[in-house]
Amino acid sequence: MHLGWFATTGFGVYGWNQPWSGNQPQDLGRPGLFVDMATTLERAGFDYVMLEDSSVLPDVFRGTFESSVARGVQVRFDPLPLVPLMAAATRHIGIIATVATTFYPPFLAARLFQTLDHVTGGRVGINLVTASADGAAQNYGLDKHVQHDLRYEMADEWVEVCRKLWASWEPDALVLDPRSGVFADHTKIHTVDHVGTHYRSRGPLNLPAGPQGGPVLCQAGASPAGRAFGAKHADTIIAAQTGVAAMRDYKLDIAKRLVDNGRGADDAKVMFLVNPILGDTDDEALARRDRLREAQRSNVDGVLAALSYFTSTDFSQFDVDAPLPDLSGNNGHQGTVADMFRNGKTLREIATNHRTTESVELCGSPDTVAERMGEIMEEVGGDGFLIAAPVTRKNLTEIGDGLAPALRRRGLLRDRYPHGTFRENLLSA
């Protein structure tokens, strides 16, 4: 199986005042934790680290910044400067950083990621998001966010422009012939002359093609528009479907859509979110799970604040004990919201039970959890898991040095990286 790790608030703050937070308050905004993350997960055989991002400090919930900053949950540094630092400490693992297509001009992104492809030796990826918050749109000069499906239409053209730019130098345009003194063959470098509905770009890039010919593309949308976009472009699709049956359906749906797009059924690796709770023994893990669930039950406001952010809707306005109005057409994360509000649950029920980071519950000793992960992958039909535990050195060690070896002992996880680039390793069996 393939493994990735989802840093849920990117280059953010993870448990700065928790028992295992170490020096995090002093190390705020410094790369050490994330560099350790990359080396630990490479030792473990992970395909990639995915750094989430958003450029808004939300004040939707109760109309203030309090829920965003009081515990540090919505603080994010820009993740892109971490990419070369994490790459410099490793040799094989892929590093994906999030970019909002709605706001990032395609030429800037194409040039930046082509450069990062060189800098990382062919190990960079982009998590393509369209962003969901009105506040983010306002930071870039819009009054409110672009309508949901239009964002995906723009993203589709955005990727088209980037792909043209990534291909603007043919792979053999670099000559580097010391005898003739020719650096590059100008006949193999082309303008792209893109004139579309949303973007225009002349091109070419002013640097040669990268080792991967373009970064790995990652995508997470679950709505019909999101799935269509992912099946057309993504090399890896990250999914928050709940339960083995829904996971299997999702994997089949993506496989069908890939084939409909003229791609192979396995040309995008589908990775399901999980948050394994580990202990030395199963009993220890179960006790830990109970403590975590109790903490979640007492943090209804935290969940409501997160929902408010995803949907640009202030959830403090609703009675937490009454069934909710239908919000499935909201302009934010449509797939996530539709999934949560099925069955007419009340807000309190959703807030106390919903697991935003778990497709299935995994709890037990490393051997128990590894066994279960193998069974689930058999039932779902692939491709792997995306770990979404908070980025702390304790969690990294438990998963990288406890769970991963238990998976490897069962032949479920690679023991080496067979290829030179991120995409080749990801798309290999």
Ligand SMILES: Cc1cc2nc3c(=O)[nH]c(=O)nc-3n(C[C@H](O)[C@H](O)[C@H](O)COP(=O)(O)O)c2cc1C
């Ligand atoms: C695992 C996962 C990671 C995501 N990471 C980001 C992110 O870094 N930034 C962001 O703005 N949205 C992120 N999203 C939101 C998605 O890009 C998308 O907006 C959301 O899944 C709703 O899409 P839909 O409306 O097509 O269902 C993520 C979603 C999931 C499930």
